[in-house]
Amino acid sequence: MSARERILGRLRTPGTAPEMPDVAGWYRARQRNETTPERITRLRAVLESVHAEVHETTDWPALLLQIATSKGLNNLLIGDNTPHGEHLASLAADKLTLIRYSEPIDGWRNRLFDEVDASLTLARSAIAETGTLILWPDASEPRTMSLVPPIHFALLDVNKIHADFDAAMRTENWQAGMPTNALLISGPSKTADIQQTLAYGAHGPRELVVLLCHTGVLS
Amino acid sequence: MSQIIHFDPDQDFKARSRTAVNDPAQRANFRGAMDFLQAKRRGQFGDQDELAGLRAIGAAIRQNSLAKLPELLELLEKNLTANGIQVHWAETAADANAIALGIARRVGARNIAKGKSMVSEEIGFNHAMADAGIDAFETDMGEYIVELAGEKPSHIIMPAIHKTKQQIAALFAEKIPGVAYTEDVDALIRIGRQVLRGKFAGADVGLSGVNFAVAETGTLCLVENEGNGRMCTTVPDVHIAVTGIEKVVEKLEHVPPLYSLLTRSATGQSITTYFNMISRPRQEGEKDGPREVHLILIDNGRSQAHADEQLRATLQCIRCGACMNHCPVYARIGGHAYGTTYPGPIGAIVSPHMLGLNATYPLAFASTLCGACVEVCPVKIPITDILIRLRNEAQAGEEQASLRGSGAGRSALATAIWKGWSLIYSRLGIYRLTSWFISRGHKLSPVSQGAWTKCRTALKPAPKRLRDLIRERRS
Amino acid sequence: MGQESARDRAYPPKPGDVYLYSTCLIDQFSPEAGLDTLNLLEREGIRVHFPDGQTCCGQPAYNSGYPDEARAVALQQLSLFSQPWPVIVPSGSCAAMMHHHYPKLFASDQALLARATELAARVFELTEFLVHVINFKQPDRGSACTVALHTSCHARREMGSHETSAALLSTLDNVDVVVQDRIEECCGFGGTFAIRYPEISEAIVSDKVASLRATGAERVVSADCGCLFNITGRAAKQDELAGIAPPTLPGEHIASFLWKRTSGIPS
Numbered sequence: 001m002s003a004r005e006r007i008l009g010r011l012r013t014p015g016t017a018p019e020m021p022d023v024a025g026w027y028r029a030r031q032r033n034e035t036t037p038e039r040i041t042r043l044r045a046v047l048e049s050v051h052a053e054v055h056e057t058t059d060w061p062a063l064l065l066q067i068a069t070s071k072g073l074n075n076l077l078i079g080d081n082t083p084h085g086e087h088l089a090s091l092a093a094d095k096l097t098l099i100r101y102s103e104p105i106d107g108w109r110n111r112l113f114d115e116v117d118a119s120l121t122l123a124r125s126a127i128a129e130t131g132t133l134i135l136w137p138d139a140s141e142p143r144t145m146s147l148v149p150p151i152h153f154a155l156l157d158v159n160k161i162h163a164d165f166d167a168a169m170r171t172e173n174w175q176a177g178m179p180t181n182a183l184l185i186s187g188p189s190k191t192a193d194i195q196q197t198l199a200y201g202a203h204g205p206r207e208l209v210v211l212l213c214h215t216g217v218l219s
Numbered sequence: 220m221s222q223i224i225h226f227d228p229d230q231d232f233k234a235r236s237r238t239a240v241n242d243p244a245q246r247a248n249f250r251g252a253m254d255f256l257q258a259k260r261r262g263q264f265g266d267q268d269e270l271a272g273l274r275a276i277g278a279a280i281r282q283n284s285l286a287k288l289p290e291l292l293e294l295l296e297k298n299l300t301a302n303g304i305q306v307h308w309a310e311t312a313a314d315a316n317a318i319a320l321g322i323a324r325r326v327g328a329r330n331i332a333k334g335k336s337m338v339s340e341e342i343g344f345n346h347a348m349a350d351a352g353i354d355a356f357e358t359d360m361g362e363y364i365v366e367l368a369g370e371k372p373s374h375i376i377m378p379a380i381h382k383t384k385q386q387i388a389a390l391f392a393e394k395i396p397g398v399a400y401t402e403d404v405d406a407l408i409r410i411g412r413q414v415l416r417g418k419f420a421g422a423d424v425g426l427s428g429v430n431f432a433v434a435e436t437g438t439l440c441l442v443e444n445e446g447n448g449r450m451c452t453t454v455p456d457v458h459i460a461v462t463g464i465e466k467v468v469e470k471l472e473h474v475p476p477l478y479s480l481l482t483r484s485a486t487g488q489s490i491t492t493y494f495n496m497i498s499r500p501r502q503e504g505e506k507d508g509p510r511e512v513h514l515i516l517i518d519n520g521r522s523q524a525h526a527d528e529q530l531r532a533t534l535q536c537i538r539c540g541a542c543m544n545h546c547p548v549y550a551r552i553g554g555h556a557y558g559t560t561y562p563g564p565i566g567a568i569v570s571p572h573m574l575g576l577n578a579t580y581p582l583a584f585a586s587t588l589c590g591a592c593v594e595v596c597p598v599k600i601p602i603t604d605i606l607i608r609l610r611n612e613a614q615a616g617e618e619q620a621s622l623r624g625s626g627a628g629r630s631a632l633a634t635a636i637w638k639g640w641s642l643i644y645s646r647l648g649i650y651r652l653t654s655w656f657i658s659r660g661h662k663l664s665p666v667s668q669g670a671w672t673k674c675r676t677a678l679k680p681a682p683k684r685l686r687d688l689i690r691e692r693r694s
Numbered sequence: 695m696g697q698e699s700a701r702d703r704a705y706p707p708k709p710g711d712v713y714l715y716s717t718c719l720i721d722q723f724s725p726e727a728g729l730d731t732l733n734l735l736e737r738e739g740i741r742v743h744f745p746d747g748q749t750c751c752g753q754p755a756y757n758s759g760y761p762d763e764a765r766a767v768a769l770q771q772l773s774l775f776s777q778p779w780p781v782i783v784p785s786g787s788c789a790a791m792m793h794h795h796y797p798k799l800f801a802s803d804q805a806l807l808a809r810a811t812e813l814a815a816r817v818f819e820l821t822e823f824l825v826h827v828i829n830f831k832q833p834d835r836g837s838a839c840t841v842a843l844h845t846s847c848h849a850r851r852e853m854g855s856h857e858t859s860a861a862l863l864s865t866l867d868n869v870d871v872v873v874q875d876r877i878e879e880c881c882g883f884g885g886t887f888a889i890r891y892p893e894i895s896e897a898i899v900s901d902k903v904a905s906l907r908a909t910g911a912e913r914v915v916s917a918d919c920g921c922l923f924n925i926t927g928r929a930a931k932q933d934e935l936a937g938i939a940p941p942t943l944p945g946e947h948i949a950s951f952l953w954k955r956t957s958g959i960p961s
Binding site (some may be wrong): 002003004006007008010011012013015016017018019020021023024026027030046050080101103104105106109110113129130131132138139142143144147148164165166169170174175177178179180181182183184185186187188189190191192193194195196197199201202203204205 | 248251252255256269272273275276279280282283286287288289292293308309310314358359360361364377378379380382383384387404405407408409411412415416419420435436437438444445446447449450453454456464469470471472473474475476478479486489490491492493494495496497498499500501502504505506507508516518522525526
């Protein structure tokens with residue numbers, strides 16, 4: 001008999017499972033009928049409370065370039081052939097060096113860790129309740145983009161803010177198929193492991209800059 | 220793993236706890252940390268009705284998952300396998316380490332970057348890898364500090380909670396080449412970040428724990444603030460996740476309530492910085508992520524708890540640490556005194572299944588049964604009832620023993636005393652006589668009453684019992 | 695366990711008769727608290743019956759992991775209350791044992807379980823009874839004083855009677871109730887815990903005494919004798935070692951405190 005069979009054998013006991021709670025009903029009952037501006041306000045407040053930098057804009061490329069200059073960035077990592085990345089590229093010209101994530105990490109791991117100043121990714125959606133960005137990294141915007149560079153810029157279409165995590169999952173029907181990696185990001189990396197003193201920039205980005213786009217990410 | 224053979228676990232525990240209560244600096248560290256964490260948690264649960272509703276949901280999800288555990292584990296395995304994640308089963312800590320070592324050797328790993336995982340502590344992972352010549356290194360800031368100091372975590376969420384920043388400043392200055400003494404926490408974290416970033420890029424294998432394993436989608440969920448967990452599960456070519464078999468939940472919809480209960484109860488955060496949901500290894504065309512993902516499902520005594528109707532509730536735990544944050548005993552003796560990977564109230568009820576009651580029974584008695592842990596447990600584990608049950612098991616006679624190590628705490632003297640006590644208080648005639656003698660002899664009551672009078676004045680019986688006074692008054 | 699249970703409890707109208715279950719500690723060590731409970735109830739026009747067969751609720755053995763020994767003792771108590779009157783217990787801990795744990799203790803025997811459940815339903819901790827059933831309100835005849843209230847953990851978390859104890863003290867016009875830091879934390883007694891792990895117990899009770907002293911309270915009041923003996927015993931030992939007399943942190947059972955203040959007897 002295998003370990004698997006022995007373990008499962010020990011766990012098989014008679015008896016009936018207690019009834020499952022109505023999770024959907026619980027969250028439904030707590031839904032607020034919010035307008036988009038109200039959701040934006042909530043999202044902003046929570047994000048800012050955990051040291052994220054939040055901007056609302058109708059012209060994100062200009063704003064991003066301006067912030068990049070003020071932060072003294074040498075370069076920005078963008079996705080491989082993404083519409084918003086190319087849109088920025090068409091405007092950045094000589095203002096900011098853009099690095100495209102066009103090769104697998106294996107060939108440039110050390111450069112990614114040591115030389116990239118910041119990255120730009122698209123957030124799939126967000127959660128107002130907890131001040132959370134939802135990212136589904138993929139081949140064009142890989143997982144390490146939102147993790148390794150010290151500054152992470154995230155674009156979010158303001159019409160994609162859900163009330164809570166449960167609503168995000170249901171509305172987007174995650175159950176139908178999960179990606180390789182789904183991420184919830186709520187602020188810059190942090191730790192309180194030294195005497196409960198909060199410090200930002202533990203291992204992930206020290207700064208999270210959220211650009212809330214009022215007119216879509218491509219206009 | 221570091222399983223000490225205890226000659227007398229009760230004396231060992233007494234010695235460790237005595238040392239701990241007599242260390243004023245450490246007492247102050249724990250007191251400060253407990254006050255901080257309690258206040259943070261309170262801040263999250265201002266709405267008592269919401270808390271009650273969410274706890275009921277959390278408890279029901281966990282109870283239901285445990286009732287269907289074998290079916291859910293099979294479903295989890297089926298869906299993970301379909302997603303390309305390889306599932307392994309380990310009955311013991313040694314088996315789990317052997318499986319991980321097999322993977323590491325096959326891929327020629329020289330080192331393993333570790334995300335925070337209490338299960339890896341439980342199985343003595345680092346030690347097992349070191350014995351095989353593989354460097355398994357901690358990357359969570361707290362774990363890194365503890366590892367640097369040659370210690371073990373003293374708390375399941377905040378491993379270095381017993382240390383002050385001064386101690387950590389001295390440790391960094393001593394152990395990290397080129398680092399000057401600084402008590403600036405931001406500077407200390409920058410140092411840790413710098414050291415560990417250098418190691419992430421060169422890590423061959425990443426190891427992590429699992430907070431929730433979702434059966435219906437084959438998804439491993441990880442909760443963290445620092446980003447080291449994401450590093451370990453994204454940057455190296457191979458990711459090995461280790462978890463106890465109890466961590467499975469049936470549906471994706473069960474994750475939001477449990478995640479909310481976990482972070483709010485643990486550190487008083489409405490959410491952590493990262494929630495990392497992994498369902499596949501790197502797919503064709505994807506540019507990062509591990510090419511292999513493995514999940515090692517570990518029993519290590521959990522099935523013993525599962526088999527018992529009452530003790531099964533132990534496995535409801537989502538490892539938030541709120542029970543220890545609110546425990547008056549933990550606050551006084553800290554995590555190390557328990558001598559087990561999991562300290563505090565949850566440690567006292569889960570460790571007997573992993574290590575045997577013979578090695579751990581004193582922990583069941585190291586509680587005033589005040590119930591603070593039960594009050595804050597986000598999944599409503601009846602911890603005090605379980606402690607009482609374990610006390611009973613620890614003292615059980617052979618005919619009644621049902622757990623590994625049952626009866627190890629049995630003493631002929633204690634058994635006789637309680638039998639005598641029971642006789643006095645269940646036979647009215649005997650009670651009347653003894654209590655009459657005690658009140659008559661009140662002047663003779665000893666000034667020294669053993670452990671009681673070590674720090675208290677002696678108890679003095681009243682010259683007349685209440686029943687005598689009532690009889691006199693009504694006659 | 696949990697505070698929900700106490701708040702959800704339905705209370706009967708004021709009865710003509712009650713049983714007094716005084717607890718073993720009061721019978722042997724603090725009979726005045728029992729007499730004052732009797733006084734408080736009789737003043738309200740209630741006939742108080744004291745079954746002479748009562749000994750101990752069985753909690754010491756139950757908590758120590760000796761259920762058989764606890765059951766034998768609890769069984770002796772089960773037969774004492776044949777009339778359907780409320781059973782008043784001037785201890786949150788013992789009341790919790792009878793109210794919450796008797797049904798668990800007798801779970802394996804249907805007949806006994808039925809009796810235990812019936813009894814459990816009419817067991818009331820003294821202060822919850824005074825507040826919710828009697829609607830206690832008596833003029834305060836005492837002089838101004840400052841006290842701190844300590845509620846036992848079982849009273850707080852299994853009976854919810856920290857609220858009723860506080861409510862009773864707040865009816866006394868001349869009493870200033872001060873609140874110690876970490877009021878909800880255990881005093882470190884824990885029955886046999888105090889004997890088994892005296893150093894840990896000492897650390898906890900010393901902190902409790904320090905927080906009570908810091909309030910400047912003249913005395914500590916509690917509805918549980920176990921905690922009172924622990925706290926005041928520790929404080930008295932500190933006084934003794936420092937050569938101070940009389941005790942700087944005396945304690946009093948809430949029944950005695952209420953009775954003395956409302957009947958004009960000086961404390």
